[in-house]
Amino acid sequence: MRKLALNDEILLSIQQPARYIGGEFNMVQKDPDKVDIRFAMCFPDVYEIGMSHLGIQILYSMFNDREDIYCERVYSPWMDLDPIMREQNIPLFTLETQEPVKNFDFLGITLQYEMCYTNVLQVLELSQIPLHACERGENDPIVIGGGPCAYNPEPLADFFDLFYIGEGETVYFELMDRYKENRAAGGGRQRFLELAAEIPGIYVPAFYDVTYHEDGTICSFTPNNPHAGETITKQLVVDMDSVGYIEKPLVPYIKVTQDRVVLEIQRGCIRGCRFCQAGDVYRPLREHSLEYLKHYAYDMLKSTGHDEISLSSLSSSDYSQLEGLVNFLIEEFKGKGVNISLPSLRIDAFSLDVMSKVQDIKKSSLTFAPEAGSQRLRDVINKGLTEEVILNGARQAFEAGWNRVKLYFMLGLPTETVEDMEGIALLSEKVAETYYEIPKEQRHGKVQVTASSSFFVPKPFTPFQWARMCTKEEFLERANIVRGKFRQMLNFKSLKYNWHEAELTVLEGILARGDRRVGAVIEAAYKNGAIYDSWSEYFNNDAWMKAFEDCGVPIDFYTTRERSLDEVFPWDFIDAGVSKEFLKREWKRAMEAVVTPNCRGKCSACGALKFGGGVCFETRETTEGTGL
Template identity: 70%
Template sequence: MRKLALSDEILLKIDKPARYIGGEVNSVVKDAAKVDIRFAMCFPDVYEIGMSHLGIQILYDMFNRRDDVWCERVYSPWPDLNQIMKDEELPLFALESQDPIKDFDFLGITIQYEMCYTNILQILDLGQIPIFSRDRNEYDPIVIGGGPCTYNPEPLADFFDLFYIGDGETVYDELLNAYKINKKAGGTRYDFLLAAAQIKGIYVPAFYNTTYKKDGTIDAFSPNTDKVPDRIEKQIAMNLSDMPYPKKPVVPFIKATQDRVVIEIQRGCIRGCRFCQAGMLYRPLRERTCDELVEMAKILLDHTGHEEISLSSLSSSDYRRLSELVSKLIDICNERGVNISLPSLRIDAFSLDVMSKVQDIKKSSLTFAPEAGSQRLRDVINKGLTEDEILTGAEEAFQGGWNKVKLYFMLGLPTETTEDIKGIAWLCQKIAERYYELPKEQRNGKCQITASSSFFVPKPFTPFQWAPMNTKEEFLSKARIVKDEVRSQINQKSIRYHYHEADVTLLEGVLARGDRRLCPVILRAYQNGALFDSWSDFFKHTYWEEAFKECHIDPDFYSIRERGTDEVLPWDFINIGVSKEFMIREWNQAKKEKVTPNCRIQCSGCGARCYHGGVCYEG
């Protein structure tokens, strides 16, 4: 019988002990003595969140297909167990073997969100792994970072041995093989890191230096050895059908956030929203075939027992064979009593027609993201969605039996005016009017419109990466304007309005565009008590406020300051395939309120079409 790392006494004291015991359906157990590499794959958040992440499931499956590798999982212990492990000096362990992660060859951490940065330090701290990469010896794991936040890895540079830039399916095998070769040859940790730096897409921070000007901006970023490249090239999996995909994903014992089969129908996006980092990072668009997706659905349902399928994509409406795919999946799902979930749909007739096929019986709420309240501001951000399309789409949804609509907006966008802000309330009112203008027999009870606004964060590798953020006071003032304007609408009882926390947003903005000088701030915040910052119940702004003061760093330098397009940015050394010239052109187009057509209408010359031979559109 497998021995658990936690005693029964501890398991009885903590919330949801099933988070830590492993042994789930489809989890992989191997003989540690018969593998060459042990890899701990980490999601730095609670188990239920981490178990819902498709990327980890893909890499977990891909690594474990190799006979010489055993990949296990590790997640952030919840605060109750975190305290017990610190008090009793218990080392953090992997779920499958329950062995301490400090004894593994690799610790791979996926970095999906800036507000998980202190959780990364928790993993290292509880894992009894030196927090700074420079302090690790030959017996410590190689700590790797991957995921969207690694496209500006600099705020975390001191904590990681290397970062993997690009799709995980591309060069991991090459990296693991290099580790085996170095180990067999008796090479040192330094030897391996140097070899890793020769692999495209691998960034080793220790081999690069940053110098600064008197005004605090970057003067130069360059290698400190001629044995590593000047720029890091993002790696792309061009043919998704050739890439591994888990046929037997791990099924948790407890309910995860996304408790369903997830099928990635495509990767990338054609839309070009100027605020959207994912839309730029994951260019060019790459689709899976319809037949492949149908076969995947059958296999995954057989091996998981889930009762829902979700079609994953940045913009599901843009999958060219979506209607055909949904029709085929309906046949499969009806036989098994399985539901189909279609996130990321646009508010248009095509999407509503597809949605109606999967929601004939129960009309749940529809979710759309106009992003801005006025047409002028939607043009600035290149949303590619007109007010007429929004209102017509809402009306057709109401005629189809829906009466609940969720709308997502952003406040603090570049060039925003008071009229744009009030436009959020006005748009909600116009949508409500479309509902109540219907004949009474066509209505399905009272109309419910839930509008929520996040606050704009300029992200690296977007046309808005040079834009200033609002201050906390400006964000909250704008939210109050929307709230007051909603209350003045005739159909105010049908409209609910919520907004995000301004403190969290500002910190996210600092970390998103920060440089290496933030490493001691993150450490200090963690030492002050910052943990699970993405959770409202645990976020304490004072921990970070004190950390910035103690490290003599002004967060406003990273948040509310506008950058010039000639400034050296901390992430400029990474080539994602989308050119900086294109970003500058789009930044200028935004100021002129000009729309750039999507990639299927016209190639905008962003560079991704040519990068690795990708094709973004059909001419």
């Protein structure tokens, strides 16, 4: 019987005690004394968010498949428990054994979004692990960062011993084996970091020095240790069926954000949207086979009791076996009350046909992502959607019985004009008008079109990494222009418009393209009280602004400053597959509003196929071993 780290008095005084007690269905239990390595896997956000993350579930299953490793979980304590742990000196603990994280060999922290960075410091401080890697001793865990934000690890460089660049199924076991070998040989922390730095995809920040020009841009980024390479190459799974998936997903006792089985059907994307980091860093497109997915879909639904399965990918419509997979799920689970969720579908006749088979049309809404209000700007961002396609999709959806549509846009995109902004309202109006063009007997009540605008953030490894970013005031001015245009629409009562938080977006932009100097700002903001920044009710912009001022770090250097094509970026030492030359070409094509065909149309020589395992869609042949 496990002894809980929190006593009954504390558990009764906080919200959702189930966030901290573990014991969930399918939780792995091992004898800690019979394993060689103990790995604490952390999602630096509240339990309900972290438990919904697919990557954690995959790594949890993968690590625990090895008898010599015990992988346990830890999440950020919520705002009610955080002060209690500090006051009573309770060290942060894992859910599986309730043991302090500071006693583990590794603390792995997934970095899914920039606004979790202060929570990373919360996890370290509550774990009683020194915040700075250079201050940790032999008895402290090795702190590893991974996930999409690790593609620019520099703002967090001071706080991590190493970063894992790429997909977790590739070299993690080699890293664990070197840890065991080093310990058996009597080696210490420094020696292990040197051994780790020799593994492809592993980045040890302490082994690199950065110098700056007088204007603040990077002058040089060079290794200071012979074990460190000049370039860190991302690691990715070549053959998707060669790695295992999740046989028995964890099932929480409380409702979480995604309370369903998640089946990853492919990685990568063929579309080439110029603002999308995931579309670039996860290239090339790699699919699971239909038989692989059938096996895991059946096993996961059987082992969890969930009544919903979500088919996950960046663009589900592009999975070549989607129809066969959906038909299998419909037939296999007919009459068993299993719902099928299909996120990231493009709205076309095929997708609508698939959705009509698996969704309750009366209860669901359709989601379109035009991203921009005009065709010119959609060409700039390489969205690959015309107004005709959007309206035809809406018409087919309305004829099939849907009457609620969500439209997602971005404001602040490069080259955006007032006409582009107002186009958001005009396109939303045209979608609503399309509903009233179909025969009355085919309509189902009133139409509701909800348009949402996020604000554009330039991300590393995208063609827009050179783009200027708007100020908070410019973002809000643009949102007001769009809102004003919506009020002029004839179907105004059927339209709804909302937008993201401008202050939060500016900060995200700084953290996304920041360098090592931003680390001091993160730490200062945390000490000023910043935490749970992605939660609007807790976001404290004043804490951040004071941190920038106190640290002498100018905000506009990272946001509104124009960047030259030959500038050295903080992340340039990482080879993420897509070449910088390709990104420059795409940036120039964007400025000319020239569309680049998707990967099934014509290979654009982005560089990602050099990893092997991708598919050239012109020949349908794999490129493994070709050197392309």
